[in-house]
Amino acid sequence: MNFLADISPDLIGSIIGFLLTMMVFSYLLGDNGFFRFAVSILVGVSAGLVSVIAWYNIIWPQLIYPLWDGNGMDQMVLLIPLAMSLLLGTKFFPKISKLGSPVVAFLVGVGAATAIGGAVLGTLIPQVRVTIYQIDLPPYDPNSGSSFLLLINGLIFLVGAVSTLVYFQFSAKSEGKSQGVRSIYLEWIAQLGQFFITVALAAIFAGVLLAALAAFVERWRFIYLFIRSFFV
Amino acid sequence: MTDIKCRMCGRDNPSDLEFCQYCHARIKPLNSDLNDTEPIKTQQDLPHADLPSWLESLKPDSPEFDLDDHPVPVRNSIEGSGPLAGLQGVIPAEPDISYSHKPFGLSVKLKVSDNQQAHVALLDQIIQSESKATVISPKYVSGPGKLGRALLALLLVLLILLTLSMPRFIQVSSPNLVHFPSTWAAYQVVSSLVGDRPVLFAVDYQPGSSGEMDVVAGTVLRHLVSQNVKVMMVATHALGSLQTQKLMDQVSSETGKEYNYSENFINLGYIPGGHSGLLGFLSNPRKSMPFSVDGTFAWSQLAYQDVRSVNDFSLIVVATENTDTARNWIEQLTALKNSSPVVMAVSAQVEPVVAPYFAPSSGQVTGIISGYAGAVAYESATYYPGTAIQAYSPYSLAGLLAAAVIFIGSLYNAFSLLISEGPKKERNSGDGK
Numbered sequence: 001m002n003f004l005a006d007i008s009p010d011l012i013g014s015i016i017g018f019l020l021t022m023m024v025f026s027y028l029l030g031d032n033g034f035f036r037f038a039v040s041i042l043v044g045v046s047a048g049l050v051s052v053i054a055w056y057n058i059i060w061p062q063l064i065y066p067l068w069d070g071n072g073m074d075q076m077v078l079l080i081p082l083a084m085s086l087l088l089g090t091k092f093f094p095k096i097s098k099l100g101s102p103v104v105a106f107l108v109g110v111g112a113a114t115a116i117g118g119a120v121l122g123t124l125i126p127q128v129r130v131t132i133y134q135i136d137l138p139p140y141d142p143n144s145g146s147s148f149l150l151l152i153n154g155l156i157f158l159v160g161a162v163s164t165l166v167y168f169q170f171s172a173k174s175e176g177k178s179q180g181v182r183s184i185y186l187e188w189i190a191q192l193g194q195f196f197i198t199v200a201l202a203a204i205f206a207g208v209l210l211a212a213l214a215a216f217v218e219r220w221r222f223i224y225l226f227i228r229s230f231f232v
Numbered sequence: 233m234t235d236i237k238c239r240m241c242g243r244d245n246p247s248d249l250e251f252c253q254y255c256h257a258r259i260k261p262l263n264s265d266l267n268d269t270e271p272i273k274t275q276q277d278l279p280h281a282d283l284p285s286w287l288e289s290l291k292p293d294s295p296e297f298d299l300d301d302h303p304v305p306v307r308n309s310i311e312g313s314g315p316l317a318g319l320q321g322v323i324p325a326e327p328d329i330s331y332s333h334k335p336f337g338l339s340v341k342l343k344v345s346d347n348q349q350a351h352v353a354l355l356d357q358i359i360q361s362e363s364k365a366t367v368i369s370p371k372y373v374s375g376p377g378k379l380g381r382a383l384l385a386l387l388l389v390l391l392i393l394l395t396l397s398m399p400r401f402i403q404v405s406s407p408n409l410v411h412f413p414s415t416w417a418a419y420q421v422v423s424s425l426v427g428d429r430p431v432l433f434a435v436d437y438q439p440g441s442s443g444e445m446d447v448v449a450g451t452v453l454r455h456l457v458s459q460n461v462k463v464m465m466v467a468t469h470a471l472g473s474l475q476t477q478k479l480m481d482q483v484s485s486e487t488g489k490e491y492n493y494s495e496n497f498i499n500l501g502y503i504p505g506g507h508s509g510l511l512g513f514l515s516n517p518r519k520s521m522p523f524s525v526d527g528t529f530a531w532s533q534l535a536y537q538d539v540r541s542v543n544d545f546s547l548i549v550v551a552t553e554n555t556d557t558a559r560n561w562i563e564q565l566t567a568l569k570n571s572s573p574v575v576m577a578v579s580a581q582v583e584p585v586v587a588p589y590f591a592p593s594s595g596q597v598t599g600i601i602s603g604y605a606g607a608v609a610y611e612s613a614t615y616y617p618g619t620a621i622q623a624y625s626p627y628s629l630a631g632l633l634a635a636a637v638i639f640i641g642s643l644y645n646a647f648s649l650l651i652s653e654g655p656k657k658e659r660n661s662g663d664g665k
Contacts, residue, residue, distance in 0.1 A: 029382060118564050119563060219443060
């Protein structure tokens with residue numbers, strides 16, 4: 001009993017972490033019950049935590065408490081999200097689920113408008129501007145001697161952007177009954193675009209591999225330190 | 233003079249009378265004078281009118297008009313009621329036009345040119361090809377089986393454990409911060425923070441990625457804590473808000489500094505609503521998230537009282553392993569014309585997506601710390617070496633081993649394909665002869 005009383009919460013957490021880690025690594029030997037048990041725990045705990053966060057972080061402090069203890073105007077304003085939440089809740093009941101459709105439409109519409117606005121103002125326009133600026137070289141400075149490299153860099157940017165866009169141009173002129181074929185020049189530029197896309201995807205794949213490797217190393221470091229803690 | 237018989241009462245009247253002397257009905261037509269002078273013209277006597285071709289074809293005497301297609305309704309029914317009951321062929325009281333009948337079925341032949349037919353065929357071909365799955369001829373690619381995978385994993389694990397257990401003998405030198413311009417820029421921004429304006433720190437990663445992200449995010453947070461900067465923490469992922477406390481505890485223990493909740497940092501928790509929720513928070517943080525996770529009013533502390541918009545933060549740090557989340561933060565901050573510097577502490581897999589925003593002329597992102605390599609470069613410049621430097625050697629060697637395995641496997645597959653396809657080509661060319 002004394003031994004159990006001396007066990008700290010950190011040690012219990014470490015033991016559980018060690019066991020779950022070994023269960024996940026058992027997948028190397030094929031799909032098995034231990035692996036599925038660990039995955040089920042992960043999914044279940046995540047879902048439970050999200051529910052708790054939704055209640056304590058959103059529903060109670062931002063809706064119910066202000067409705068209960070707020071001033072008249074705030075309470076009136078909060079009736080709108082309350083009504084929308086209740087209408088959204090009708091989606092659980094197939095017979096009256098249509099009542100929630102306007103709320104879903106509102107959410108999707110506002111979300112799409114915000115995302116598109118952000119994409120245009122935050123990505124499309126700035127990235128086009130950057131591509132142009134890359135070939136807008138500063139005045140020649142004999143001391144720096146880097147204008148040539150800047151020009152090469154800018155040209156790579158420009159050629160990469162244009163050829164990648166050309167790759168996604170699929171319309172072609174049709175000659176009678178024959179299938180439409182892109183012109184030979186467009187085809188060459190598209191091939192170049194394909195090369196740039198391949199390089200970009202390879203960079204992303206390398207990043208994914210490194211991220212997975214980082215998680216792998218961290219887990220084995222944890223196991224190493226956990227076992228070492230019993231001896232040192 | 234002959235008498236005129238009245239059509240109404242049937243009695244005879246003298247011919248000079250216009251009205252019947254018995255029933256007073258008209259017995260002579262009104263235009264009797266005209267009738268006397270001009271003979272009534274028959275249909276054949278009338279001149280032909282210039283009718284449109286489509287109207288001409290509808291005429292019964294037209295050669296294109298087929299009487300069988302246009303049956304004339306014949307009424308042979310016997311009247312069943314009223315004073316005319318029992319009579320046949322009675323003229324109905326209603327005019328013919330009031331009867332509804334099926335419209336005449338006129339056949340209209342569609343004139344399609346050869347060119348149009350070719351386009352239709354092409355469109356049909358495109359639609360047909362859409363529904364057909366492209367059959368990819370199977371190519372034999374040799375890879376490790378279950379035993380091979382287990383052996384490779386064992387090799388990787390042994391290398392990691394060996395490197396961890398003998399740090400003095402197996403050591404990889406840390407990368408220099410100067411070789412990471414985006415990380416160097418992030419370090420300079422954090423180092424130059426002055427004043428009491430708080431830093432907004434977004435912990436936007438899932439617990440599954442904490443192995444890498446705790447190291448990357450912890451590196452920046454440790455630097456902020458060492459400078460006694462007030463930090464306001466948020467998350468746009470529900471589980472990200474849980475990572476916040478864990479990360480702060482880890483940093484406090486590593487730096488040995490007590491960073492009290494509410495006094496030194498505040499956790500606002502989860503911002504719901506995706507893109508719209510984030511935009512709402514950045515536009516008006518105080519109204520969007522009035523309370524912290526412990527239920528108290530978050531903006532009463534002196535350091536946070538002056539924060540009205542996102543521009544009032546001295547720095548914005550976003551720690552994420554998700555490309556969409558990273559892009560969402562950058563896009564919404566740009567859309568709101570944010571003037572505060574932005575540092576992205578991201579996973580290695582996000583760096584290719586975030587890097588274009590760091591371009592000097594773009595200026596949307598001030599600095600990037602990416603993956604273990606970025607974290608090690610950053611840590612090497614601070615006074616608090618953390619997990620990144622300790623785990624960098626096994627990470628580098630494991631990465632080298634993984635790259636070597638991929639390279640050797642690719643070479644082996646390329647050669648085996650060349651060898652197996654060589655005889656096939658020779659056989660095919662032999663058949664062709």
